[in-house]
Structure formats: C-alpha cells, structure tokens
Amino acid sequence: MDFLTEILGTEIKASIKYFKKREIIQKQGFVSKNGFYVKKGLIRSYSVDEKGKEHIFMFGAEEWIIADLESNVFNKPTQLYIETIEASEIVIFSLDYFNHDLSTKEKLQKNSILLTRRIGSLQRRVIQLMSSSAKQRYEMFLETYPLLPNRLPQKMIASYLGITPEALSKIRGER
Template identity: 35%
Template sequence: MYDKLIDHIRHNVCGTSIEKQIIIEYFTPKLFEKKEHFLKQGYICKLAGFVIDGCYRNYMLSTEGKEVNTGFGFENWWLGDVSSFVNQTPSLINTQFLENTTLLTITAKNHLDLLEKSQCFREYTSKLRSKATTASVVKLSRLSESAKIRYKVLLEKYPKIQQRISQRHIASFLQITPEALCRLRKSEIS
C-alpha cells in the first residue's frame, strides 16, 4: 500500500534518494465507504489523503443550495482543501467518495513535521503545489470554452471517467444539464 505513495514521490522527484521509512511512518491507512464525506464545507480540513484505490468528487454548494462539482480524483491523487489544511481555516469545498476508497492519510501536524525531516518530501510537496496551481489556471481558462470542447478535453484526460463517475456528476462538473450531456455523448458517438 505504501509503495504506491513512494512510487508517486519517486516519479515526481527524479534523482532524489527517498527516505522511505521516514515518510511512511507519518501516514495512516484509512478506508472510506461510497457516499461518505472526507470533508465538509465550513469545517477545518484536519487530514490530507493520498488515494490508493477509489475515487472522489469535490463540490461546492451554490447560493440556491445546489451541488456544483468542481473536480474528481482517482488513484495516485491527493485530496483535501490545501488552504484549510495548511492554515487551519474553514474549508470552502466538500469532498465525497464515489466508490469505496482506501487512503493514506496524514494530519496537519505530521505534515509539518515530515516537511522538516524529509528534503525529498519537501521537494515533492513543492512540485505538487506548482502542478496544482497550473491546473487551476488551465481549468479557469477552459470555462470560456464550449461544453463540447470541455467534454472532449475531460474524456481525453480521463478516458475511463464515464465508467466510474455518474453522468449527473459529470454534467455538473461541465456546468450543463444531464440532458445536454446526453446530447453531447450522442454527437460524439455519431
């Protein structure tokens, strides 16, 4: 189980000798059930998690109380609200599991301790934050594109998303109705 995390660190921080034993002692495996929440809006994010197996969605509540999906995560992804986790402030997002999911979790305190003890983990965390910032900018720039293009990009990036995520959740993420998504899917087939 820990090997997936270590492999992910090695893949992202090339050429760095990894302090495997130091790193794994800070993580705790946890199992979550489908539909269970990892984090709720308004609460402080106490844990960050690395997905070993399973998937999740991030969503916000609109002013009308409607759930709006803002992203999905799968194996080898991290989850948690970074701002809430680091600053210990209320989260702006909800995170819910869409499948039974296994995580390696770390507390905010252990995360800080590990950053001090492991140069490799510091570099890894820095690289992930940089990638996340870039991904956020790209995601924002895509909002001006048509739903058809956003859907095509989503399928290219996550070819198996339709087997794991409901059409309702995908439609919410694309900011279209499920009926509009159905029409897009039909046009992709023909």
C-alpha cells in the same frame, strides 16, 4: 503507501480507512487538517452553493491526493465536501508538515513539484472555463481522463464541467 512516504516521509501520522459508496469524508465549513490519498476507489470533492446545487471541483482515483490545502495552511473553513463515489481505501494523513520541520529537502522539493502540477491543472481549468464551450470542455475532459467516464454517472461529469445533466445528454447525442 510507497508513493506517499516518498513525499511525506515515514514520520507522518497516517491511517488507512475503508469507506463504502457515498460516504462523506469531509464536510464543508470546517477547517481541514487532513489530506486524503486514494489507494483504491474513487472520490470527489465538491462545493454546495446557496441554492443547494453541487459543483464538483475534482475527482480522485487511485494514486491521487485530494485535500483542501488552503484550508489547512491558512486555517480557513474548507469550501469543499469530500465523498466517496465507489467503495474506497483511503489513506488519511495529517497535513501539518509545513509547521514541524521533519521534512527533508528532497521531500519538500517533490512536494513543490506536486503543488506546481496542481497549479498547472487548475490554470488550464480556469482558462478552459473562460474560453471554451460546454462541448469543447467535455471533449477535453474525455481526452484528459479517458478512464474516468466509465466509472462515473453522467450527472457527475456534467457537474464537473459546470453544466446540467440535460445539456450533457444533448452534447453526447450530437456526436
């Protein structure tokens, strides 16, 4: 839990939980007050549209934090489901660190840097979705997350890229 305490401090309430494959950790539609730190395993966050189609928003492997920050800070029901892909060891921590003033300046600064990094990756994702073809996005995904594809079924990669499994299969055939 080293990395986590470094950001959040020891005062933060946190608990480790063990999940099997394909267990749902968080459901769409509720206000989420928790963050999920992946100690071991692999999880994903995704939304489900009106047609019942899933869209993977992000993956979280070891050392990643998955959380719907906006839901927490602004008390909005989360748009995201969170589910394990592999059996996982997850640190569930309370996210109300904005409200109490336990945090020190350094922790807040570290936190700001993490938030900024996330903004950066979301920014790149938006620009990518607007300006690149499915094939280009697939190639960038492979470059950015070279280790993930081995652990993921292809249909999930497709869902992350915003295309169908059929389209991804075709792209892969072309290479």
